[in-house]
Amino acid sequence: MGYFPFFVDIEGKKCLIAGGGSVSYRKVCVLMDYGPEMKVVAPRMVPELSCLEQELGGRLILECRDFVESDLDYADFVVAGTSDEALNRRISQLCKERKIPVNVVDVQEECSFIFPALIKEKHITVGISTGGDSPTIAKYLKHQFQKAIPSGFGELAEQLGSYRDMVKEKVDLISIRTEIFQTMVEEGIRQGGTYTREQAKELIERKLREHEGKNHTHRNQEK
Numbered sequence: 751m752g753y754f755p756f757f758v759d760i761e762g763k764k765c766l767i768a769g770g771g772s773v774s775y776r777k778v779c780v781l782m783d784y785g786p787e788m789k790v791v792a793p794r795m796v797p798e799l800s801c802l803e804q805e806l807g808g809r810l811i812l813e814c815r816d817f818v819e820s821d822l823d824y825a826d827f828v829v830a831g832t833s834d835e836a837l838n839r840r841i842s843q844l845c846k847e848r849k850i851p852v853n854v855v856d857v858q859e860e861c862s863f864i865f866p867a868l869i870k871e872k873h874i875t876v877g878i879s880t881g882g883d884s885p886t887i888a889k890y891l892k893h894q895f896q897k898a899i900p901s902g903f904g905e906l907a908e909q910l911g912s913y914r915d916m917v918k919e920k921v922d923l924i925s926i927r928t929e930i931f932q933t934m935v936e937e938g939i940r941q942g943g944t945y946t947r948e949q950a951k952e953l954i955e956r957k958l959r960e961h962e963g964k965n966h967t968h969r970n971q972e973k
Contacts, residue, residue: 773855778790912947
């Protein structure tokens, strides 16, 4: 059975990462774009983590020591990525007892959540999972989807998102709103991933005139 792809806002959430090696470094790199506060606990850290600590400021804390159970008091979710399989298993068990989401790197049966292969462009995120069966296939699909996403699509999505309130305020009918956003997407792609507020206003007015024209024609036919 596959995994259901929950998309969760983790900005400001607290992530505990046990282990200071290259695996933990890669997890920090994946997570940092989504805004959580991260604490890495390990007796030794790769130098790359220290560089990220300086870059991220207070969003990343490194503590060079062994994991202790009270570390879980900090955590909204946990990544167990130490080189000690028994310790990773113990962390997983403790998290499950406390109902804290946990990912044990490369040990699917110990996880309550897994990391998908991710594609991120601005606020667009695509997650690909094979349920842990074949990470190689997930990476292949990631590459194919990356090629399929039009250039500038993330910027376009951000622009259209800023127009949503304007469209809702001016257009009552859901069907017309849908037409407007569909047209914005199609024209935005043709224009290389941009659609201005002025264009959005003109489109709204045009669609409303078209709708009124259709209603006027329909009323005349009924007479």
